Amino acid sequence: MSRALTITADVDEPALMMRRSHLWSDELVYIICCNRKQRTDANELRYKKGGSCILKIGRTALGKGRPSGSMAWVAERAFNELHGIKVIRGYLVKCRKRQHVKTWEQLESQLIRMFEQTFGSLPRYNKNRGATPKKRTLFRPDRLKAVIEELS
Numbered sequence: 743m744s745r746a747l748t749i750t751a752d753v754d755e756p757a758l759m760m761r762r763s764h765l766w767s768d769e770l771v772y773i774i775c776c777n778r779k780q781r782t783d784a785n786e787l788r789y790k791k792g793g794s795c796i797l798k799i800g801r802t803a804l805g806k807g808r809p810s811g812s813m814a815w816v817a818e819r820a821f822n823e824l825h826g827i828k829v830i831r832g833y834l835v836k837c838r839k840r841q842h843v844k845t846w847e848q849l850e851s852q853l854i855r856m857f858e859q860t861f862g863s864l865p866r867y868n869k870n871r872g873a874t875p876k877k878r879t880l881f882r883p884d885r886l887k888a889v890i891e892e893l894s
Contacts, residue, residue: 769844776829837849852881
Protein backbone atom coordinates (compact mmCIF):
# COMPACT_ATOMS: atom_id res chain seq x y z
CA MET A 743 0.00 0.00 0.00
CA SER A 744 1.35 3.47 -0.87
CA ARG A 745 1.95 6.17 1.70
CA ALA A 746 -0.47 9.09 1.98
CA LEU A 747 0.81 12.44 0.76
CA THR A 748 1.55 15.20 3.28
CA ILE A 749 -0.45 18.41 3.11
CA THR A 750 1.12 21.74 4.05
CA ALA A 751 -0.81 25.00 4.53
CA ASP A 752 0.54 28.39 5.55
CA VAL A 753 -2.32 29.58 7.75
CA ASP A 754 -0.32 32.41 9.35
CA GLU A 755 0.37 34.34 6.13
CA PRO A 756 -2.31 34.52 3.39
CA ALA A 757 -1.04 34.35 -0.20
CA LEU A 758 -3.80 36.67 -1.43
CA MET A 759 -5.94 39.07 0.54
CA MET A 760 -8.58 41.53 -0.67
CA ARG A 761 -9.99 44.24 1.55
CA ARG A 762 -13.03 46.42 1.01
CA SER A 763 -12.19 50.10 0.59
CA HIS A 764 -14.35 53.20 0.74
CA LEU A 765 -12.61 54.28 -2.49
CA TRP A 766 -13.87 51.30 -4.49
CA SER A 767 -16.00 52.34 -7.47
CA ASP A 768 -16.32 51.85 -11.23
CA GLU A 769 -14.05 54.79 -12.02
CA LEU A 770 -10.74 54.76 -10.18
CA VAL A 771 -7.01 54.39 -10.68
CA TYR A 772 -4.90 51.69 -9.07
CA ILE A 773 -1.17 51.51 -8.42
CA ILE A 774 0.51 48.12 -8.02
CA CYS A 775 3.70 48.05 -5.93
CA CYS A 776 6.16 45.43 -4.75
CA ASN A 777 8.06 45.02 -1.49
CA ARG A 778 11.37 46.45 -2.71
CA LYS A 779 12.65 49.19 -4.96
CA GLN A 780 13.76 48.04 -8.35
CA ARG A 781 17.44 48.61 -9.04
CA THR A 782 19.27 48.87 -12.33
CA ASP A 783 20.59 45.31 -12.51
CA ALA A 784 20.90 43.37 -15.74
CA ASN A 785 17.79 41.22 -15.21
CA GLU A 786 15.77 43.75 -13.25
CA LEU A 787 13.92 46.95 -13.93
CA ARG A 788 15.87 49.85 -15.39
CA TYR A 789 14.69 53.24 -14.29
CA LYS A 790 17.06 55.95 -15.41
CA LYS A 791 16.59 58.14 -12.34
CA GLY A 792 16.52 55.86 -9.31
CA GLY A 793 14.47 52.99 -7.93
CA SER A 794 10.77 52.61 -7.29
CA CYS A 795 8.42 49.98 -5.85
CA ILE A 796 5.74 50.88 -8.41
CA LEU A 797 5.23 48.18 -11.06
CA LYS A 798 2.03 49.36 -12.79
CA ILE A 799 -0.42 52.25 -12.86
CA GLY A 800 -3.81 51.42 -14.35
CA ARG A 801 -7.51 52.29 -14.29
CA THR A 802 -10.82 50.48 -14.09
CA ALA A 803 -11.83 50.82 -17.71
CA LEU A 804 -13.76 47.56 -17.81
CA GLY A 805 -15.30 47.40 -14.35
CA LYS A 806 -14.48 46.79 -10.71
CA GLY A 807 -12.73 43.46 -11.28
CA ARG A 808 -9.90 45.07 -13.22
CA PRO A 809 -7.55 45.88 -10.30
CA SER A 810 -7.62 42.34 -8.90
CA GLY A 811 -7.11 40.74 -12.33
CA SER A 812 -4.31 43.13 -13.16
CA MET A 813 -2.73 42.56 -9.77
CA ALA A 814 -2.75 38.78 -10.31
CA TRP A 815 -1.17 39.23 -13.77
CA VAL A 816 1.55 41.56 -12.41
CA ALA A 817 2.22 39.26 -9.43
CA GLU A 818 2.66 36.22 -11.65
CA ARG A 819 5.14 38.05 -13.89
CA ALA A 820 7.01 39.83 -11.08
CA PHE A 821 7.47 36.69 -8.98
CA ASN A 822 8.95 34.90 -12.02
CA GLU A 823 11.00 37.75 -13.53
CA LEU A 824 12.26 39.89 -10.64
CA HIS A 825 14.65 38.75 -7.95
CA GLY A 826 13.64 39.19 -4.29
CA ILE A 827 9.98 40.12 -4.82
CA LYS A 828 7.91 38.60 -2.00
CA VAL A 829 4.87 40.89 -1.71
CA ILE A 830 2.66 42.68 -4.25
CA ARG A 831 0.30 45.41 -3.00
CA GLY A 832 -2.46 47.29 -4.81
CA TYR A 833 -3.44 50.85 -3.87
CA LEU A 834 -6.54 52.72 -5.02
CA VAL A 835 -6.40 56.38 -6.06
CA LYS A 836 -9.57 58.36 -6.70
CA CYS A 837 -10.55 61.93 -7.47
CA ARG A 838 -13.76 63.91 -7.56
CA LYS A 839 -15.96 63.71 -10.61
CA ARG A 840 -16.45 66.56 -13.03
CA GLN A 841 -19.27 66.86 -15.54
CA HIS A 842 -18.47 65.61 -19.06
CA VAL A 843 -14.89 64.73 -18.09
CA LYS A 844 -13.52 61.23 -17.54
CA THR A 845 -11.40 62.36 -14.61
CA TRP A 846 -10.10 58.88 -13.78
CA GLU A 847 -8.59 58.60 -17.28
CA GLN A 848 -6.86 61.95 -16.85
CA LEU A 849 -5.65 60.96 -13.36
CA GLU A 850 -4.11 57.74 -14.69
CA SER A 851 -2.44 59.54 -17.57
CA GLN A 852 -1.03 62.31 -15.40
CA LEU A 853 0.22 59.87 -12.74
CA ILE A 854 2.04 57.85 -15.44
CA ARG A 855 3.56 61.04 -16.87
CA MET A 856 4.67 62.19 -13.40
CA PHE A 857 6.24 58.76 -12.82
CA GLU A 858 8.03 59.05 -16.15
CA GLN A 859 9.32 62.54 -15.29
CA THR A 860 10.48 61.37 -11.86
CA PHE A 861 12.11 58.06 -12.83
CA GLY A 862 12.87 58.51 -16.54
CA SER A 863 10.68 55.69 -17.92
CA LEU A 864 7.26 54.06 -17.63
CA PRO A 865 6.53 51.65 -14.75
CA ARG A 866 7.75 48.10 -15.49
CA TYR A 867 4.39 46.63 -16.53
CA ASN A 868 2.83 49.69 -18.22
CA LYS A 869 2.77 49.36 -21.98
CA ASN A 870 1.54 52.86 -22.81
CA ARG A 871 1.03 56.27 -21.26
CA GLY A 872 -2.75 56.06 -20.88
CA ALA A 873 -5.23 58.55 -22.33
CA THR A 874 -3.91 61.66 -24.02
CA PRO A 875 -3.95 64.42 -21.41
CA LYS A 876 -5.93 67.60 -21.93
CA LYS A 877 -4.03 70.84 -22.40
CA ARG A 878 -5.15 72.03 -18.98
CA THR A 879 -4.16 69.74 -16.16
CA LEU A 880 -6.91 68.82 -13.72
CA PHE A 881 -4.56 67.90 -10.87
CA ARG A 882 -1.83 69.76 -9.04
CA PRO A 883 1.63 68.48 -10.07
CA ASP A 884 2.90 68.58 -6.48
CA ARG A 885 0.05 66.26 -5.35
CA LEU A 886 0.70 63.85 -8.24
CA LYS A 887 4.39 63.80 -7.33
CA ALA A 888 3.56 63.24 -3.64
CA VAL A 889 1.45 60.17 -4.47
CA ILE A 890 4.22 58.72 -6.68
CA GLU A 891 6.91 59.38 -4.07
CA GLU A 892 4.80 58.03 -1.21
CA LEU A 893 4.36 54.68 -2.98
CA SER A 894 7.90 54.48 -4.42
